[in-house]
Amino acid sequence: MEYLLLATIVLPILGAVFVGLSPGRAAARLALFIALVTAALAIFAGIGSFPGITELKVGTLPWMAELADTDLFGILLDPLSLLMLLVVAVIGFLVVLYSNEYISRRNREHPHENGQARYYFWLLLFVGAMTGVALSPNLLQLFMFWELTTICSWALISHTHEKSALRAGYKALIMTHLGGLGFLIAIIVLYVSVGSVEFSALSLASPALASTLFILFLIAAWAKAAQVPFYTWLPEAMTAPTPISCYLHAAAMVKAGVYLICRLVLANGGLPGNAALVGIIAALVTMAVAVFLYFFQTDLKRLLALSTISQLSYIILGACLGIFGSTLAYKGAVLHIVAHGCAKGLLFLCVGAIAYATGCRRIPDLRGLAAKMPLVAVCFVVGLLGVVGVPPFGTFWSKFYIIAGAFSLPGTLGPLVGVFLLVESMVVFAWLLYVTQRVFFGAASEAAELGADPPWQMSGSLIILAALVIAAPLAALVVVSHLL
C-alpha cells in the first residue's frame, strides 16, 4: 500500500518524461492513461489506508543526512493528506481528459494543437508535484514539491506563448516564488533554532519565534493562494488555457498554500494566537477586497478567479480559527478544500466549454446560453450552487462548519467573524446568481448562437465533476471527522 502511494508521485513524474518525448496526439492519449492510473492508484491506496496513518521512509541525500534522525524523504498519509491527494489526483485526471478535446483546432478560443507534448509534460509533472505536496512528511520535502508546482504553473500559464500569457506566467512565477522565500527562510530558521524540519517542529520554538515563523509561512501561503496583498497574479493568470486555470484553482497551486497552513495547524497544537489573528484579519480583508472587485469584473473567468480568492480565505480563516481552539472551524476548512475544489473545478470547466464553443468569455456578450448548451448550463448552475453554499451542495457544509466554529468561540471575535462570513456569503451568492442568470437565461445573444454542448471528453469531465460536487463533500465529511 505504501508503495502504491509512492507510485502516485513517481508515476506522473516519470510519465511526464515519456509524454514529453511523444508526438502530438499520442502524448495526449498517453497522458490520459497515466493520469487515469494515477487517479485509480490514489483512490485505491488512499481509501485502502483510511483511516490509519501510513508512513514510508524512502531515503535521504548524503549531505542532508544530518537534518533528521531517520530518512528525510518519504511519504505520509493521514486523513488530511488523503483528502488533498484524492482532490489532486481525481481532478488532475478530469483535467487531462478535458484537455484531450480542449487542445484542438475545434476550440474557438485557442484554435491550435501545437505543443501538446509540452503541455501534457508540464501537466503531468504538475499532478506529480501536487501529489508530492500532499504526501510530504516534512517541511523540506513539501518545499521542494511546492517550488516544483510554481515552475509547472509558470510553464502552463504561459503555454500559448502569447505576449499576455508570457507576462502572466512570469508574474505568477515571480510573486509566488518571492512568497516562497518566506517558506525557505522559515524552514532554515526553524532548523537552526530547534534542529528539525518536521511539521510539528513549530511548537518546539519559543512563542515569539513561533509566531514570527508562522507569519512567514503565512506569507508563503498568501502568495501561493493569491491572498491580499499578493492576489494580483491570479486574475492575470486567467490567460492560461482553461483546463489549466481549472487545475490551478480547484486542486493545485493555490490549494498548496492553504494545505500548508492546514498542515501546520494540524501538526502543532498551541500556536500563538497573535499569529492566528494576523491570518484571520488578512483573510477577512481578502474576502472584502475580492467581493468588492466582483462588481467590476466583466470577464467570466476572472470573476471566478476572484471567487477563488475569497473562497481560499475561508480555508485560511478556518485553519486560523482552529488555532484558537475551534476544531469545528478547522474541520470546516479542510472540508472546504474538497468542496470548493470540486465546485470551482466544475465552474472553470463550464467556462472552458463556453469559450470552446463560442470563443467568448465576456459576460456582457453572453446571453441565453442555456437553450444552446443545456448540459453546460446545468453543470454551471450545480457548480455555482456548490460554490455559494446552498444546501445540500458542497460548500454549505464546510461554510456551516466554519461559521458554527466561529460562533462557538468565546469572546466577541468569533461571532463577529461569523457574521462577516454570513454577509459575505450573501453578497457573493447574490452577485454570482445574477451573473448566471444573465449568461444562461433570456434570449440568446450573437455569441451564444454559436453555443453547443461539447464533445464527450469534455462533457464526461463535466458530468463526473458535477456528481462529485454533490457526493464528494459528503464523503469528505466522514474523513474529516477523523481529523484531530
Next chain:
Amino acid sequence: MSPTDLAVLSMALFVIGAVCSAVLARDRIRCGYIAFVFVLAAAAAASTAGVRVFLNGPAADAPLLRIADLGASLTVHVDYLSALFLIVVALIATVTTLFSIRYLEAHPQESALRYYPMLLLFFGGVVGVVCTWDMLFFIVFWEFMTLASYFLVVYHRDDAVALRAGLKYFIVTHVATACLIAAVIILYVHGGRSFSFEAMRVGVTNLAVHAPGLLHVVLGLLFVGFATKAGIFPFGDWLPDAYPAAPAPVTAAFSGTMTKLGIYGLVRVFFQFLPVYDTCLVWGAILAAFGTLSIAIGTLTALAQDDSKRLLSFSVVGQMGYILLGVGLGVYFRPLVPALAALAVVGGLFHMVNDACYKSCLFLSAGAVEHRTGTRDLNLIGGLAGLMPLTAVAAIFASLAISGIPPFSGFASKWLLYHAAFMGGKTAPFTLVLGLIAMFVAIATLALFLKFVTITFFGKLRTPDPKRELREVPLSMVLPQGVLAVLCVVFGVAPMLAAKPVYAGIAGMLTGGEIPGFAAVFGSGSAGLALNTGVGIQGAWMPWPILIALAATAALAYVIYRAGDAEVLVSPVWYCGEEHTDEETAYLAHSLYRPFKDMLRVRIGPYETEGIYPRLPRLRAPGFGWLRRLFDFDQWAYYPFIRWGARLVGRFSETHSGIAQLYLLWMVIGTVAAVAVLLWLGGS
C-alpha cells in the same frame, strides 16, 4: 408502518418521482401523469402519517444520520403540528400536480424537464421541512425547497420579468435563511452544542436567563427569516413579483405550502422553543403589529391591481397578515390569559388551513382563465361565467370564503381571530385596535374579490383574442378547483373538523396544561364552536341554523321573484345623444375603486407608491473609483517598484559598452579593491 416511516417514504417517493419524471420528460403529458402518480402515492403516505398521528399520537423518532462533529442528526419525527401541515401539503401537492398536467400544454416552448422534477423535489423539500426534528436539517430542507422553487419561478426563462422576479426571490429568501442560520447557531452554542429542537429550547431558556438582549436578537433574526418566507410586509416584498412570474399551479402550490411554512417556523419558535416568559409579550405584540400592517397594506394594494395573479399575490400578503395576527396574539397572551392564547393561535392556524384551500383554488381559477384566454390582464377579459361555469363556481366559492362570508370557511377562522382580539382588549387595549383594523380591512377583501369575480366572470363577454376557442377547462383542471372549493364550504359548516387538529397541533408542542383543553375553550358540541375564555360562554358560531335560515330566505326571495313575474326590460344605454361603441363605454377593471386608488396614491418628489405600497427608488451604485485604485496593488505598488528596479538595472547595463578593454579595467579595479579589502580585513 409508523408515521416516521411513512413520512420518510413520502419524501423518498417524491425524490424517486422526480428522477422518473426527469427521465421521461420528453412526452410532457405522460411525464405529467407519472409525476402525478408519484405525488398521489407520496401524498397518500404523508396524509396517512398525519392521520395516524392524530389517531394514535406521535411515534418515537429515530435519527437516520448523525454528524457527530456538529451534534446534528437527521431525525424525522411527526408530531401533531407536523401532522397538520403534512395533511395540508399532501392535499395541495395532489391538486396542483393534477392541474399542471394539462396546464403545461399552453407553454409548448418550455421543457417539462424543468417542471415536474423540480415540482416534486420542491414538495419533497416541504415534507422534509415539516417532518425534521433537527434545526440544521430543517435549514437544509428549507434551502433545498427554496432552491427548487427558484427554478419553478424562473420556469419561463426567456421572460425578463420572471428572471428578475426569480433573482429577487432567491436572493431575498437566501438572506432570510442567513438570518435563520445565524440565530440557530447562536442557540446551538448556548444550547449544549446540538441542533435538536430540544437543544434549541434549552438554548432559548439559557439566553433568557443569562443574556436577554441576545435572546431578542435571536428571536428577531428568526422572525425576519420566517416572515420573509411567509410574505409578511415588508419582508415579503419578493412575493408580489415572484408569484405572478411562476406558472399558475406552481403559484398555487407556493401559496398553499411554502408561504405556510413560514408560519410553521414561527409557531415552532414562539410556542415550542420559547417558554412562557415576559419576552412573549414583546414578541407577541411585534408579531401582531406586523400581521396587522401586512393585512392593511397587502389587501389595500391588491385593490389597485389589474393583473389577476398580481392581485391574488397581494391578497396573499394580506391573508398571511391575518394568520400572523392570530399567532402574534397567541404568543402575546401566553403569559397572561392561556385560554385567549389558545383561541388566537387556533384562529390563526385555522385561517392558515382555510387560506391554503381558497387561495390555492383562486390561483388555480386564475390559471384556468389564463389557460383559455391567454391573458392575466383583467382589463381584457369579462363575462366568462357562461363559458367556464365550473371554474366560475369554484372561484366564487373561494372568493366568498376569503372575504369571510358565512357560512364559508374564512368566516369561521376570522371570527375566532376577531374574538381573540376583542376579548383581549380587556387585558391589552392595543389588541382591540388591531382587531378593528383587521375587521375593516376584511371589507376591502370583499371589495377586492367582488372586482375579481365580477370582472372575470360576469358582465359582457370580453376576450383579447376573439379567434380563440373559449370553453371550460378539462376535467383534470376542474377537479382540483372543485375539491378546494368544496373544502371551503366544509370547513365553514363544520369548523370542528379543522379546529380540533389545529388545537392538537398547538397543544402537542406546549408543556402539559399550559393552555386549557379543547372543550374548555371551544365547547364540546360537534355542530359548532362555543367560545369560553374562562368567564362563561362569550360567543358561538352554529353554522347549521344560519345555513338553514339563509337557505330559507333565499328560497323565499326566489318564490317572491317568481310570484311577482316581473318583466325584464333590455334597453340601450342613453349617452346623452352621443354615439359610443361598447368598447369605449365598457367599465373595466382599472376603473373600479378609482377614487379610492387616487386617495391612497402618495407622491413625494420622484417617489411614488403603488396604492399604498411603498416602492423603493432605484439606487445608483457609486463607482468607488478610489477604492478600486486602492485595491489595484499592481498599479501603485508592484509595477512602480518593478519599473524602479528596471531603471536601476538599466544603469548597470549601460556599462556594457561593447569595449572589452573597459570590462578588463573594471575587472582589474574590482580585483584590486577585493584584495585591498581582504588585506584590510586580514591586517586587522
Next chain:
Amino acid sequence: MEDVLAHNSQLVSLMAAHLIASLAAAEVGHLKCAIMWLMIQSALLAAIFATVGYATGTPHLYLWAAVCVLTKVALIPLLLWHYSNELPPRETRPIVGLQWSIIVVAIALVGFYRFLHGYLGFVAPGAGAAAEPALTGWAIAFTVIALGLYVLAVRRDAIKLVIGIILMENGVHLTLLSLAPTVPETTIVGVTTNVIVLAWLLLYLTAGIYRLMGTTDVTTLSRLRR
C-alpha cells in the same frame, strides 16, 4: 634549498631577461618582431624551468621545460606567424605609448616585490616558497601577469591582445614554479594545451573579423552586434 641558492644569480638574471623579453613582446610595433620576442620570452621561461630542475635535482621540471618549448616556443608562435601573414604587418596604434608601459612595469615590479616580501603569509600561507629566488620569481611572474593585463587594457590590435593573454599565461606558469613545483605533469600539459586552444580560437576569430570588417581594432567590435 642550498642548491637553488647556488644558482641564485643565474636564475635572477634569467628572470630579468624574461621580463625584458616580455616588455619587448608587448611593445614592439612590428607584429612579426613581437612574435619573435614572445618566442624568446617563452624560451627563457623554459630555461628557468630547466635551471631550477637542475639546481634542485627534480627531473620532472625538465619535462615542464620540454612541454614549454614544444607549446610556447614552437606551436603558439607558429600559429601567430601563420595568422599574421593575412593581417597588416604593423599593429593598430595603441592607446598609450612606450613610456607608460615602462612606468607601469616598474611600478608593478617594485609593488609586487614589496608586497610579496611584506604579506607572504597572507598570499600563500604555509607555502614553502619563502626562499629568495622563488620570491623574486613570484614578483617577476606577477609583473608579467600585470603586463599582460596592461596590454589587454591599452592595446587595440587583436594580435597584441593574444600576445597579452599568452604573456599572462606564461606569468601564471612561472608562479606555479614557485607556488607548486610538485604539480603533476599532466596538469602542466593540460594548462599548456588550454593555452594553445585559446590562442588558436582567438586568432581564428581575429582573422574572421578582419575579413569581415577590414580591421583588427577590437574597440570597433561592438559594431558586430548590429
